[in-house]
Amino acid sequence: MARVLLIMPRLPQRLGTPYLGQLMVAASLRRAGHEVRALDLAARYGPTDDEALALCEAWGPDLVGMTLFTYSAARGYALARRLAAPGRTLVAGGPHATLCPDEPTRHGFDASVAGEGEHAAPALAHALDHGLPLEQIPGVRTRLGQGPASAPIADLDGLARPHEAYPCYDMSWYDAQGRSVVPGGLMTSRGCPARCTFCANYVTGRAYRYRSPADVVDEMVALRREHDIRSFPFWDDAFTALRPRLRALCAAITATPELRDTTWTCITPGNMVKPHDLELMRASGCVAINFGIESGDPTTLKLMQKGQRPEHVVAAVRAARSVGMTTIVNFMFGFPEEGTAELGATLRLMEDLAPATDFFNTRGVLVPFPGTAIYERWADTYALREWWLDPARVPLEPDGLDPLELARAQEVDPTLALDFFRYTPELRALIARCVRFKARHNQATLIRMGAGDQSADAA
Ligand code: B12
Ligand code: SF4
Known part of the structure; x- marks a missing residue:
């Protein structure tokens, strides 16, 4: 071997x-x-x-x-x-x-x-x-x-579980005291039916595949029993993409006595959450949803092929808040076709959503990852080819900041200084304002929560 x-x-x-x-x-x-x-x-x-x-x-x-x-x-x-x-x-x-x-x-x-x-x-x-x-x-x-291209794995239930590999990792790399296993999350489905032009998730791809509720629950119970893990981040690309499977999974979690004292969180595009499913999700332990919204401008949303309109998602975020969930909302800035009017619409939507939002995603200036539609479309215009091989374009961040210091550092997005899309001074100033708005909102939430919560990190 x-x-x-x-x-x-x-x-x-x-x-x-x-x-x-x-x-x-x-x-x-x-x-x-x-x-x-x-x-x-x-x-x-x-x-x-x-x-x-x-x-x-x-x-x-x-x-x-x-x-x-x-x-x-x-x-x-x-x-x-x-x-x-x-x-x-x-x-x-x-x-x-x-x-x-x-x-x-x-x-x-x-x-x-x-x-x-x-x-x-x-x-x-x-x-x-x-x-x-x-x-x-x-x-x-x-x-x-x-070799031939590999097909997306169809039978996800049959795969080895991530926690089978915990012994390969030294937990003191993650926890200063090396005390315990740190929950790394799990995937209950792979793939996303949307086609956002900036998205680089080509490993899990566009074909939506999912595990049986019984298999997911079995993994959660094993993590609870063997590692005392009680909070589960589901890292799926589009957790709520398929309503029957969402409802079946929530029902299976609710019906499992060993999971009664556990909670979970998920990520999903804003338009894929139906307000009437939120009660069921909350009852089965969902305490936070990370919503992808990205822009407040319908034309920008259309150009990024997000397949949603701002009004589609506002109701979902407010509804999640009203059933007691923590809300994390993602916005991005600096799309090549975006002007000050479009960004202004995004800023207004963020202001509007702020009362129902616990955390915004940090920073959010567009990075043209290779293979994405954005990269292919603009690589020659903006000399983007192989930018990642230039260490100056991938700066390391300072280590050891506590959550509040981190939220302060996040008032600035280093990607803006890299100026991938050669923004005008007006646009750059407005992007910087949007980034600052999110960071200050997150700081306020952290202070309200006693600065001990790690949710902004996960966002
Ligand atoms: C969870 C997650 C995170 C978590 C990770 C937590 C954790 N401990 O696991 C956190 C929040 C930390 C995170 C951070 C970031 N993430 Co992230 N993340 C993901 C997410 C949603 C799921 C990852 C996952 O488990 N995928 C499921 C498995 C099946 O896919 P996989 O990870 O690619 O692994 C498979 C293969 O790649 C392959 N494989 C992996 N390793 C190896 C090694 C060998 C030897 C072999 C043969 C095969 C192999 O086999 C694996 C199993 O099938 C993906 C989106 C996605 N759908 O993958 C984004 C994703 C990986 N993240 C991405 C990015 C950009 C980031 C950040 C850079 C964001 C940012 N701007 O800060 C940061 C990185 C940290 C930093 N800032 O320096 C991009 C990567 C794009 C790219 N071209 O690099 C993705 C694809 C999101 C996207 N839609 O664009 N992320
Ligand atoms: S909804 Fe999210 S995961 Fe799906 S294509 Fe868009 S950015 Fe990628």
């Missing part, structure tokens, strides 16, 4: 929990019988690149897999060059490897995996173990060729 080291390279902000997508890969490798260790260089108190090198020398993994975000790609490439050694195969996976599958092998990796990793990663480890070619595996590319 292969020895596999999974690495999460450093990101601009520190992670407070192991990254769920990598836990899924680690769990599937363990289930297949491989020996797996992980190093989270992005974690709040995580190890360094030098420690990754030292572990590779000492332990001698056959396969080193890295989860690449666009924001961590350049650091991942630099690390891959340092880790390269005979008998060690370097594999890139994750959102960025999916969006730019040919890039990692040009920057020190032996192979890249596009798409979900639960089948590809064990297949790679098996192939290495048995001396088989890697480039025939679905989703895999090497310098020698590439």
